[in-house]
Amino acid sequence: MIVENMIKRFQVLFLALKTLKESGHEHVYNAVEKPLLLAQSAAVLEILHGLIGLVRSPVSSTLPQIGSRLYLTWGILWSFPELKFKMMMVIRRFGPTFLLPRWSSVGPLQSTFLVLYLTGISSEVGLIYFALPYIKASEKYCIRTPNKWNFSFDYSYAAILALGIYVPGSPHMYSYMLGQRKKALSKSKNL
Numbered sequence: 001m002i003v004e005n006m007i008k009r010f011q012v013l014f015l016a017l018k019t020l021k022e023s024g025h026e027h028v029y030n031a032v033e034k035p036l037l038l039a040q041s042a043a044v045l046e047i048l049h050g051l052i053g054l055v056r057s058p059v060s061s062t063l064p065q066i067g068s069r070l071y072l073t074w075g076i077l078w079s080f081p082e083l084k085f086k087m088m089m090v091i092r093r094f095g096p097t098f099l100l101p102r103w104s105s106v107g108p109l110q111s112t113f114l115v116l117y118l119t120g121i122s123s124e125v126g127l128i129y130f131a132l133p134y135i136k137a138s139e140k141y142c143i144r145t146p147n148k149w150n151f152s153f154d155y156s157y158a159a160i161l162a163l164g165i166y167v168p169g170s171p172h173m174y175s176y177m178l179g180q181r182k183k184a185l186s187k188s189k190n191l
Contacts (some may be wrong), residue, residue: 012080028083029077040073052133061176071162072124079141080134083127111157117177121170135159 012032019031043066050059077083141155 008035008042011035012039020120033077037073037078040069043069061173064173068124068162072127076127076131078157080131080138082134083131111179117174121166121174125163126167128159132156132159 012035015031016028016063017093019028022033046055046057047059047062047066049055050057050062096189136156139155141153141158143153
């Protein structure tokens with residue numbers, strides 16, 4: 001599973017860097033879209049592996065991580081292709097962070113997440129926030145009454161709810177990651 005994840009990440013990173021060099025930031029998302037959709041969708045297997053005990057990852061921490069990635073990948077970026085420009089601005093501004101060196105010792109590797117996890121959460125919240133006007137204007141995935149089920153659903157309210165989940169969810173996930181970092185650092189000291 002680790003090798004599979006590394007291959008997927010390397011493929012997306014390779015395509016992103018190649019396209020960035022050859023065509024510029026405007027074309028990066030189009031180059032990585034299909035492998036990204038596949039990789040993010042395949043992440044559902046991580047939840048299944050946790051449920052059946054194949055890995056020791058708790059489902060309570062894996063489910064929100066995978067759920068948010070699937071929501072952003074399919075519910076925002078795939079559903080609203082006009083947001084690709086916003087995504088390109090993120091790549092242009094934060095692209096160099098993907099090139100951070102990977103240290104061999106556990107300490108620096110486990111410590112890079114302190115900044116990158118917060119950057120990731122902030123970019124997720126920002127992307128949903130920037131998507132709200134597009135979601136509202138398109139009325140995609142909305143069900144309006146009257147209909148035979150007498151049921152109404154507004155996708156923009158669901159997006160606002162997703163934003164609201166980040167308020168209690170982000171500190172919970174961040175503290176969980178801090179605990180995992182502490183465990184990894186204590187194991188490296190004992191070696």
